[in-house]
Amino acid sequence: MIDFIASMQKVLLEHQLITAFAVVGAIVWLSYQISDRLTAGRVHGSAIAILLGLALAYLGGLITDGKKGLADLPLLAGIGLLGGAMLRDFAIISTAFGINVNEIRRAGMSGAYSLLLGIFISFFVGAAVAFSFGYRDAVSMTTIGGGAATYIVGPVTGAAIGASSEVITLSIAAGLVKAILVMVATPWIASWIGLNNPRTAMIFGGLMGTTSGVAGGLAATDPALVPYGAMTATFYTGLGCLLGPSVVFIVIRFLIG
Amino acid sequence: MVIYGVGLLAFCMLCGLICGRALGWLIGVDANVGGVGISMLLLIASCEFLRHKGRLLVASQQGIVFWSSIYIPIVVAMAATSDVRSAITGGPLAILAGVLATVLCAAMVPVMDRMFRKGQSQDDGGLAKGHGDD
Numbered sequence: 001m002i003d004f005i006a007s008m009q010k011v012l013l014e015h016q017l018i019t020a021f022a023v024v025g026a027i028v029w030l031s032y033q034i035s036d037r038l039t040a041g042r043v044h045g046s047a048i049a050i051l052l053g054l055a056l057a058y059l060g061g062l063i064t065d066g067k068k069g070l071a072d073l074p075l076l077a078g079i080g081l082l083g084g085a086m087l088r089d090f091a092i093i094s095t096a097f098g099i100n101v102n103e104i105r106r107a108g109m110s111g112a113y114s115l116l117l118g119i120f121i122s123f124f125v126g127a128a129v130a131f132s133f134g135y136r137d138a139v140s141m142t143t144i145g146g147g148a149a150t151y152i153v154g155p156v157t158g159a160a161i162g163a164s165s166e167v168i169t170l171s172i173a174a175g176l177v178k179a180i181l182v183m184v185a186t187p188w189i190a191s192w193i194g195l196n197n198p199r200t201a202m203i204f205g206g207l208m209g210t211t212s213g214v215a216g217g218l219a220a221t222d223p224a225l226v227p228y229g230a231m232t233a234t235f236y237t238g239l240g241c242l243l244g245p246s247v248v249f250i251v252i253r254f255l256i257g
Numbered sequence: 258m259v260i261y262g263v264g265l266l267a268f269c270m271l272c273g274l275i276c277g278r279a280l281g282w283l284i285g286v287d288a289n290v291g292g293v294g295i296s297m298l299l300l301i302a303s304c305e306f307l308r309h310k311g312r313l314l315v316a317s318q319q320g321i322v323f324w325s326s327i328y329i330p331i332v333v334a335m336a337a338t339s340d341v342r343s344a345i346t347g348g349p350l351a352i353l354a355g356v357l358a359t360v361l362c363a364a365m366v367p368v369m370d371r372m373f374r375k376g377q378s379q380d381d382g383g384l385a386k387g388h389g390d391d
Contacts, residue, residue, distance in 0.1 A: 024333055061340065104298075117369070147354065207362040
C-alpha cells in the first residue's frame with residue numbers, strides 16, 4: 001500500500017507544473033463557489049482566491065519553515081513556477097492587449113508623478129517608524145524605509161549603504177506586509193479612493209509600486225484595470241533602488257544631523 | 258496560428274526586459290527598470306501595427322488572450338507562494354511600516370487624481386485641436 005502511494009506521488013512530483021494547474025484550478029473553483037453561495041457574489045471570487053492562496057502560503061511556511069509558501073512542499077513545487085516572476089510577468093504583459101492607448105497617453109504624467117510621490121512617502125514613513133522604534137541611524141532608517149517601498153528596494157538599499165542583516169530582514173518583512181496588504185485590501189478600499197478607471201489605476205500603481213500587490217489587488221477589484229496599474233508599478237522598484245541609497249539616504253542623513 | 262501570438266508576446270517581453278535592464282545599467286542600478294512596462298508598450302505598438310496591415314489574425318490573437326485570461330490563476334499561485342509567515346513574524350515595526358506606507362499612499366490616490374484632472378481639462382482642449390490638424 002505504501003508502495004502504491006509512493007508511486008502515485010511520483011506521478012505528481014514528475015509533473016509539477018500540471019499538478020500546480022490542478023491545485024490552483026481547484027482553489028479558484030472553490031473560491032468562486034464561496035463567492036456565489038456564501039456572499040451572493042458580493043465578494044469577488046478572485047479576492048477570495050487570493051486570500052485563500054495567502055492562507056495556504058502561511059500554512060506552507062509553518063509546515064516547512066521555508067520562504068516560498070506552498071511551493072516549499074515538494075509535491076506543490078510547481079506552484080512556485082506557475083506563480084513565479086517569469087510567468088507572472090508574461091501574463092501581466094499579455095493583459096496590455098486591448099488596452100486603450102489614449103488612456104495611457106492621457107494619464108502618463110500623473111502616473112510618473114505618482115511614482116516619485118509613492119517612493120518618497122514610503123521611504124519617509126518607513127524611516128519615521130524605524131526612528132520611533134529606536135533605529136536612529138540614517139543607514140537603518142533608510143533601509144527600513146526602502147522596505148516600506150517594496151521588499152526588493154529594502155534589501156538592495158540596505159546592501160548598498162551597509163545595513164546590518166537584522167535591519168535588512170526587517171525591511172523585507174515590511175515590504176511583504178505591504179505587498180500582502182495591497183493584495184487583500186484593494187478591493188475593499190477601491191470605491192473610497194475612486195479606483196474605477198484607467199487613470200486612477202495608473203496613479204494607484206505608481207503610488208503603491210509593489211508589483212505583486214498591485215497585480216493581485218487590481219485582479220480582485222477589476223481585471224480590466226490590471227494593465228494600467230502594472231504599467232506604472234513596474235517602474236517603481238527600479239526607481240526605488242536608484243533613489244534609495246542616493247537621494248533619500250542623503251536627505252535622511254541631513255535631517256537627523 | 259496561435260503560436261504566432263504567443264511568440265509575439267514572448268518577443269515583446271524579451272525586448273522589453275532587455276531595455277529595462279539596459280535602462281537600469283545606464284542609471285547605475287542592478288535592477289530592471291520598467292522592463293514589464295516597456296514590454297507592454299511594445300505589445301500594444303506591434304498589435305496596432307499588425308492590425309493596420311490586416312495581419313493580426315484571430316488565431317494569433319487567441320495566443321495572447323489565453324495568457325491574459327490565465328492571469329488570475331497565476332496571481333493566485335503567486336499569493337500561495339509568498340512569504341506570509343515572515344511578514345507576520347516580522348514584528349510590530351515591520352507591520353506598522355508596511356501598513357502606514359500602504360494607507361498613506363492609498364490616501365494619496367484621490368488627491369493625485371483631482372490634481373491632474375484639473376490640469377487635464379486644459380490639456381484635453383489642446384489635444385483635441387492637435388488631432389483636428391492631423
